Amino acid sequence: MAAFADDADVIAGPELGAVALAAATAMACGKPFAIVRKVRKEYATGKLIEGTDVREKRVLLVEDVGTTAGAALEAASTLTDAGATITRLVFAIDRMEGARENVQAAGHEFQAILNTEDLRIK
Template sequence: MSTDIDRLIAALREADAVKFGEFELSHGGTSEYYVDKYLFETDPTCLSLISEAFAERVEGVEKLAGVALGAVPLVAATSVQTGTPYVIARKKAKEYGTSNRIEGRLSAGEEVVVLEDIATTGQSAVDAVEALREAGAEVSRVLVVVDREEGARELLHEHGVELEALVTASDLLEDAQR
């Protein structure tokens, strides 16, 4: 592992973002560990390390997209770091106001990289990719902070999208205090 990844793992642990026990996950499954995105997304050290790592991987991209709600702090911090504009992709259109699935300015044909917090099954990332593609964007990559290694990579591949993770669950849990 690179020193940057080691620093990120240490910061995630320091922020107490990795918890052990019995947890129900958003897709309905259970897990013996939980990665609390709100603890790492609200920690300035973690957020800085994540946005720096994402920034290195999105050089030259026209637009970033964050999956609502969890990835919004990540995409905002990365946008500031890179000077790259971003949009927010919703799972479904809101029922008030503009009723948009994509918030922000997006032009047809723009290359967009989706940023996400944690990938488990990959369904929320697929939903975001589909919304962006329906709006005319070209999407071929999703960057996540943590890949739980539970099928997201395979599902995204089926949709023509590459998943790139800063950290895998294997990396994060190796030698972790339980």
């Protein structure tokens, strides 16, 4: 995923599944990272975006598995609302169930490392 980070200032991932990928990608390319929450947590900082400030930054959004890309697109919207520019969305695995089409329809660049055909799974 680091191969797609050249034009990004920050690596971000939606909470839970993509946090480890975002952290590993950020470490591999020497860039800061952020976690995008679905909802504000009362017991934490109360922020939707934890970590690096993304305002006026170019952000690579990484996600573990793309089915319809709903969660990734929500995270992209949260980042955009915070003042970030999304460089692209990169998925570790594309399940080929609409993620690519939905990401592109939302005006973002889509990349996947592998898809279900590569893995020979249905």
